[in-house]
Amino acid sequence: MENFTPYLSLAGGVLIGISASILMYLNGRIAGISGIVAGVFNAPSFEEKAWRFAFVVGLVLGGAVYMHFFPITIAARESMSTILLIAGGLVVGIGTAMGSGCTRGHGICGISRFSLRSLVATATFLLSGIVTVYVFKQITGG
Structure with missing residues (x-):
């Protein structure tokens, strides 16, 4: 780092x-x-x-x-596909709608209000991110 x-x-x-x-x-x-x-x-x-x-x-x-x-x-990654970037943005938008809010709303504001839904949502975001990074590193060899 x-x-x-x-x-x-x-x-x-x-x-x-x-x-x-x-x-x-x-x-x-x-x-x-x-x-x-x-x-x-x-x-x-x-x-x-x-x-x-x-x-x-x-x-x-x-x-x-x-x-x-x-x-x-x-550092720009020239090999990044525009279609994949757009698809990734759409998936994030769909996930935000399905999760009734974004990571900031749940993670910062929701947890500070002791919202159980926000705690579960934030844990799900974190776990999903960890799994996604692990899977992509296995697939790409990185």
């Missing part, structure tokens, strides 16, 4: 926790990204759509501002 950054990881985790707490305290809303993004398109009122849209724009702009001041290079 050549890029292990415990202090930056800790700072990021603290900021995520603070932001999720602020959203819950001020708006009574859970910071589950999939639910927020879905609400941009199907929320019943303009006010609901507006804060959700601002949240999503803030995520994108925050990442862009960070990359402007702290540029990093990410």
Whole structure:
């Protein structure tokens, strides 16, 4: 692990926790990204759509501002199939809908509210990820 950054990881985790707490305290809303993004398109009122849209724009702009001041290079994998990337995104989206939320919503917000459903969902996400990595390493020899 050549890029292990415990202090930056800790700072990021603290900021995520603070932001999720602020959203819950001020708006009574859970910071589950999939639910927020879905609400941009199907929320019943303009006010609901507006804060959700601002949240999503803030995520994108925050990442862009960070990359402007702290540029990093990410090794691109030329052999990655565009079709597989799209299929992977669709599978993640379907899984998010089937699991009634994303990893952030369940793992950070749900578990902190002592939700049994979120605990089971997060454990399932983790176990599925471990099994997937193991299987792909066996198949690809990596």
